[in-house]
Amino acid sequence: FATGETGRVGSPKRREIGHGRLAKRALIPVLPSAEDFAYSIRVVSEITESNGSSSMASVCGGCLAMMDAGVPVKAHVAGVAMGLILDGNRFAVLTDILGDEDHLGDMDFKVAGTANGITALQMDIKVQGITKEIMQVALAQAKEGRLHILSNMQDAMGSVRTELSAHAPRMVSFKIHPDKIREVIGLHISEISNERVKEVKDYLAEGQIVRVKLLAADERGRLRLSLKAAMADEGGTIAPLAGASEVAEAAAEAAPASGETA
Template identity: 40%
Template sequence: AAGVPIKAPVAGISCGLITGDEGVYGDFMTMVDIQGLEDFYGDMDFKVAGTKKGITAIQMDLKVHGLTPEIIKEAFAKTHKARNYILDEIMLPVISEPRKELSKYAPKMYTLQIDPDKIGDVIGKGGKVIQEIQSEYDVKINIEEDGRVYISGVDAEKCEGAVSVVKLIATDPEVGAFYNGVVTRIMNFGAFVEIAPGKEGLVHISRLDVKRTEKVEDVVNVGDSIIVKCIEIDDQGRINLSRRDALIELEGMTPENEIDETPRKPRRDNHRRGDRR
């Protein structure tokens, strides 16, 4: 019912034992589906779980010194018959196959592979980055030396969010890609936006909006979440972003101004040093 993908349904049943004065070598009686009374006063609690085809698990509590082959054979026979009855008459008429999706209450595990060289970035200095991800998304993250990352949690949406963040950290920014970032700093020439933990880029003031921007604070403030497009990564690894391009391409907004991409020529001074006019 939890939606766990199993090959076949499994049922379990207990078999108890009552022996006479001569112990296991004298008269004995076995019984299935024992209750607390039989468990307390009886000599055995023989639990068997399995499918129609075979046994998947056995666990036994025993108060006598050993069992005879006859007792074991009878216990297996009775638990087999009872197990099939539970499967055919109780379980399968109600739920014939696992649910199509995992229950929202079932724990979930996600696995992904990252470049081992990026493990340090995901963990962060002193474990700061990985601890923040675990806290924000309520997940547990384990990373192997070969780059395998295991993310476990109960809420599928939060687990998927954590997976996305780890992928962002472990993947170098890509020109042309869009990112949901957070404004971290504001300067007079633009805003710095964190697109992943430890990865920050600049949105120049000319690329903050589809219209002319006089002040950065007129458009964004520290802490704002904005969609940006990566438009350039220079030779020094600095990331240049554009909110303007994201608004145009993702939201279909029309630019009110055009950005002049032509390099400006240096200004020439017509006045020679010492000239007076």
């Protein structure tokens, strides 16, 4: 949304989708691999008012936001919008165009990238075409403007924040002293499976390592863990261990009948 725009409320409009895709394309080359950063990443850019390129502002802001959130991006990414005033054989290339320069000019050329190169381009022109000379001048000025913006971004945030938010999900392994187990509680039998579990050993073996989900922590800091919730998030369920039913049946057959004495 933007000040002065009273468009429909609901799904994103074509302009918003296009700007989002351009910003996404500009940022993807510097994102970490799934092996290096196992979190989902969502960047939301809301432009409350603009007199320039909101998509290039989204590239700069999105990059800084990810760095501030602890996403290990490979480099700063900045973007700048270039304009053009064409008069016969004469021309002037404008850097970081304003709204009027976009509206009255002959070109809107968006260039985004790092200090080492370009990651995304997008051009709108109102003329039949542009010459090689115009393109060369536009790219040269865009590089100069991009490097200037990158310098300011570097001053604002020189490196990725090394510590994650206290609210970010994380996996931690730790040992508990037997005397303190009751303080942690751990995995309750009711959170192992959606089915009724009579014996934990029917579903889990001693020493088995499983992934659980942290559901809540009470006022004393005790954790409520769930295996079935973690399995549901991964699209699966936990089944009884092989042979568990046979062991249970054998135990039932070996038990003395009601009223019998040994």
